[in-house]
Amino acid sequence: MVKKYLMLAKSSIHLDIAYPAWYWSHLIVTFSKLVLMVSFWSAVFDGKQLINGWDLSSLITYTVLSMLLNEYVNGASWELSNLIRTGQISVELLRPYDLHFRLMAQDVGATISNMMRTAVPLVLFMAFVYHLQFPVTILAGILFLWTVMVAIVLGNLIDLIIGTMAFWLENMWGLRVFKAALFLFFNGALIPLNMFPDWLQYLCMWTPFPSLVYTPVGIFTGRIVGEPMWIACFIQLLWVVVIFIVLRLVWRVALRKVTVFGG
Amino acid sequence: MIDVRNVRKVYERIEKTPGLWGAVKSLFVQRRKTFVAVEHLNFQIQQGEMVAYIGANGAGKSTTIKLLCGILTPTEGEVLINGIDPSQKRIQNAKQIGAVFGQRTQLLWDLPVRESFELLKHIYEVEASSFGEMYDLCVHVLQLEALLNVPVRQLSLGQKMRCELAAAFLHSPSIVYLDEPTIGLDVSVKARIRTFIREMNRVHRTTVILTSHDMQDIEELCQRVILIDQGKIMYDGSIDQLKKEYGQERIVEFHMESSVEWRQPERFGSFVTVKHADSEDVGHTVSVGFDPTIWSASEIISEVLKTNKVNDLKVLEGSIETIVRAIYERNGGG
Ligand SMILES: Nc1ncnc2c1ncn2[C@@H]1O[C@H](COP(=O)(O)OP(=O)(O)OP(=O)(O)O)[C@@H](O)[C@H]1O
Numbered sequence: 001m002v003k004k005y006l007m008l009a010k011s012s013i014h015l016d017i018a019y020p021a022w023y024w025s026h027l028i029v030t031f032s033k034l035v036l037m038v039s040f041w042s043a044v045f046d047g048k049q050l051i052n053g054w055d056l057s058s059l060i061t062y063t064v065l066s067m068l069l070n071e072y073v074n075g076a077s078w079e080l081s082n083l084i085r086t087g088q089i090s091v092e093l094l095r096p097y098d099l100h101f102r103l104m105a106q107d108v109g110a111t112i113s114n115m116m117r118t119a120v121p122l123v124l125f126m127a128f129v130y131h132l133q134f135p136v137t138i139l140a141g142i143l144f145l146w147t148v149m150v151a152i153v154l155g156n157l158i159d160l161i162i163g164t165m166a167f168w169l170e171n172m173w174g175l176r177v178f179k180a181a182l183f184l185f186f187n188g189a190l191i192p193l194n195m196f197p198d199w200l201q202y203l204c205m206w207t208p209f210p211s212l213v214y215t216p217v218g219i220f221t222g223r224i225v226g227e228p229m230w231i232a233c234f235i236q237l238l239w240v241v242v243i244f245i246v247l248r249l250v251w252r253v254a255l256r257k258v259t260v261f262g263g
Numbered sequence: 264m265i266d267v268r269n270v271r272k273v274y275e276r277i278e279k280t281p282g283l284w285g286a287v288k289s290l291f292v293q294r295r296k297t298f299v300a301v302e303h304l305n306f307q308i309q310q311g312e313m314v315a316y317i318g319a320n321g322a323g324k325s326t327t328i329k330l331l332c333g334i335l336t337p338t339e340g341e342v343l344i345n346g347i348d349p350s351q352k353r354i355q356n357a358k359q360i361g362a363v364f365g366q367r368t369q370l371l372w373d374l375p376v377r378e379s380f381e382l383l384k385h386i387y388e389v390e391a392s393s394f395g396e397m398y399d400l401c402v403h404v405l406q407l408e409a410l411l412n413v414p415v416r417q418l419s420l421g422q423k424m425r426c427e428l429a430a431a432f433l434h435s436p437s438i439v440y441l442d443e444p445t446i447g448l449d450v451s452v453k454a455r456i457r458t459f460i461r462e463m464n465r466v467h468r469t470t471v472i473l474t475s476h477d478m479q480d481i482e483e484l485c486q487r488v489i490l491i492d493q494g495k496i497m498y499d500g501s502i503d504q505l506k507k508e509y510g511q512e513r514i515v516e517f518h519m520e521s522s523v524e525w526r527q528p529e530r531f532g533s534f535v536t537v538k539h540a541d542s543e544d545v546g547h548t549v550s551v552g553f554d555p556t557i558w559s560a561s562e563i564i565s566e567v568l569k570t571n572k573v574n575d576l577k578v579l580e581g582s583i584e585t586i587v588r589a590i591y592e593r594n595g596g597g
């Protein structure tokens with residue numbers, strides 16, 4: 001049962017490698033974004049020791065990791081909405097796999113491959129140039145890796161719900177831009193969430209967005225420690241379950257458009 | 264075995280009112296329009312049969328195939344494929360069937376052909392030994408050797424279709440649905456595909472349901488024909504019987520000005536059937552159906568031209584369309 005999804009994941013690793021031009025342009029764009037953000041924070045600090053409890057070195061570490069992670073907490077919404085828009089979805093229903101798991105397997109395959117080839121070299125490079133910090137404890141390091149994996153799954157599930165909207169929306173562009181903005185702002189990729197005013201932090205707590213970036217990177221940089229760390233891990237898993245259930249419900253309604261109304 | 268009992272499918276479409284105001288209004292009141300695509304479908308198909316499912320454009324062929332595949336749920340009635348309801352147990356059903364839709368690609372992978380076949384092996388969880396045997400047979404009969412390392416997106420239509428066919432059979436399904444598998448292909452590729460389908464049916468006793476507008480596809484492959492018109496089955500039986508009953512007639516169509524009155528040639532008597540139809544783009548159309556063993560098309564044409572002023576004419580060959588039309592007309596349609 002599991003093997004087919006592993007093979008699907010593997011197939012998309014091949015695909016990721018098949019487009020070198022895209023790889024290089026993506027690498028350069030990501031690199032520029034990182035340098036830009038790091039320069040921005042350096043200018044903001046301007047010799048100050050602490051801002052909102054952050055020193056420059058840990059903030060740069062946070063920025064590099066969170067900007068990179070934000071690139072990977074997306075999923076297959078584009079592919080799914082294309083299947084729906086072109087009617088290819090009907091052929092997909094004839095396959096002996098769960099379409100969500102197939103799309104996720106392929107996306108995770110591509111994500112892992114891209115991480116190895118983009119994020120890892122960039123982190124090493126930035127670590128060398130800007131002296132990034134190590135995880136605060138060994139436990140934090142391990143939990144970071146774990147929460148990154150959960151975040152990628154969660155990001156995929158949210159993206160699949162967005163892709164499913166193509167059953168009702170003719171133009172997905174607006175929704176996708178809206179989602180990207182929400183993600184960037186509320187998952188903590190742009191600014192650490194604990195720099196937000198209290199009421200905004202409180203609002204964020206009720207959304208799944210902090211689980212995507214702030215939880216893993218916050219743990220890595222020692223902003224989330226002790227009991228809150230375990231709670232954050234638990235909440236992250238809770239969101240996976242909730243979003244998965246929502247996805248399946250939305251999907252069930254959407255699929256009726258194919259099987260009953262004929263698409 | 265395929266068992267279809269009293270199936271009816273009604274499509275429901277939500278009418279879109281044009282304009283911004285229409286869009287706002289449709290948020291509150293939706294106008295639904297229903298359309299009966301097929302009804303009273305009843306047939307059984309045994310393992311190993313090759314059946315042609317034919318009918319004019321829009322008759323309901325693709326709708327029926329989708330009902331059999333489980334993509335559509337019947338509004339009424341029951342479909343059982345080897346005892347499984349395909350729209351309820353989709354994944355279970357998926358393993359025992361293969362499908363090719365002429366207008367859609369199933370090899371959506373950006374991968375070379377060989378790798379996408381390899382992936383299918385895992386997706387369908389086929390044992391390596393039986394897969395290898397099938398793989399060799401497909402590659403051999405469809406002559407895919409030279410295509411195996413080419414990414415699917417770089418294949419020509421005919422090449423892609425051969426790969427699609429292979430992909431539909433690779434997991435040794437017990438039933439394969441082919442919806443216009445030869446559309447847009449040249450004569451030699453068509454012939455190769457037919458050979459392949461015949462071979463699969465002979466060696467593996469695969470049940471094949473085929474829709475096509477190509478009479479030759481049907482004659483070469485199928486013993487049995489199910490003919491559908493406007494969503495209802497009009498004929499279910501052997502192909503020879505079909506041709507004997509309906510295929511005799513040939514038709515010549517005459518287009519003329521609507522204002523001009525038709526003058527029936529006296530020699531026609533009651534030996535030919537004459538139908539009249541009006542349409543906006545071609546004006547008045549007179550279809551003259553005749554038995555080719557008694558009349559020739561040129562005789563019919565010269566007789567008509569003696570007494571009528573005709574703009575244009577068309578001789579319809581003994582195609583499925585003519586058969587469908589002959590049946591339709593015999594059943595009192597217009
Ligand atoms: N999703 C849909 N919603 C509403 N009506 C539909 C839908 N799909 C098909 N129809 C209608 O149902 C009828 C049967 O369509 P179908 O596709 O089964 O025809 P077909 O026999 O396959 O024709 P063709 O030879 O052109 O492929 C047509 O009149 C078509 O307009």
Ligand SMILES: [Mg+2]
Pocket residue numbers: 324325326442
């Ligand atoms: Mg069709």
